[in-house]
Amino acid sequence: MAAIAQQIDCVATARDSVGRRQITRVGGPKVGGGRWQLNVDEAIRSIQSGSVFFVTFEAESYIVSVGTSHDGHRYLRTAMGEADSSMLLRLGECR
Numbered sequence: 001m002a003a004i005a006q007q008i009d010c011v012a013t014a015r016d017s018v019g020r021r022q023i024t025r026v027g028g029p030k031v032g033g034g035r036w037q038l039n040v041d042e043a044i045r046s047i048q049s050g051s052v053f054f055v056t057f058e059a060e061s062y063i064v065s066v067g068t069s070h071d072g073h074r075y076l077r078t079a080m081g082e083a084d085s086s087m088l089l090r091l092g093e094c095r
Contacts (some may be wrong), residue, residue, distance in 0.1 A: 004031060005052040008064060010094035012037075018058050023076060026053070026064075037094055055088065062087065068072040 012025035018075050027037035048052065049072065053064040055078060067077040078087040 005054055006031075006036070008055050008088070009091060011088055011091050012094045013089070016083050021089055023088055024089070025094055026076065028053075040076060043076060047076075055091065057087065057090070064088070 007028040008026045009024070009028045011023045012027075013021040014024050016022045023040055025037050025039050027035055032038050043053065043064075047064065047066050054061045055064060056062075062078040064076055064078055068076050069075065076088055087089050
């Protein structure tokens with residue numbers, strides 16, 4: 001059975017030691033109603049296990065993937081060629 005793609009429509013953020021916004025959680029609508037949220041590590045593990053997440057901007061959908069920085073830190077990114085999570089940071093804050 002194929003994985004159901006889940007939309008990410010919000011993020012929760014915190015500031016790192018130099019003041020940059022870092023994503024700590026992502027969330028979206030549940031199929032059938034309600035909402036879900038995962039911390040970043042849970043979302044990364046889900047993607048690596050075959051789950052599919054996407055974001056939508058201006059009527060275009062983009063797959064969310066896992067990136068790895070030069071120092072080995074894993075993070076969420078969109079599959080549209082962005083080297084960071086800046087597209088995800090454009091989403092509203094999860095409540």
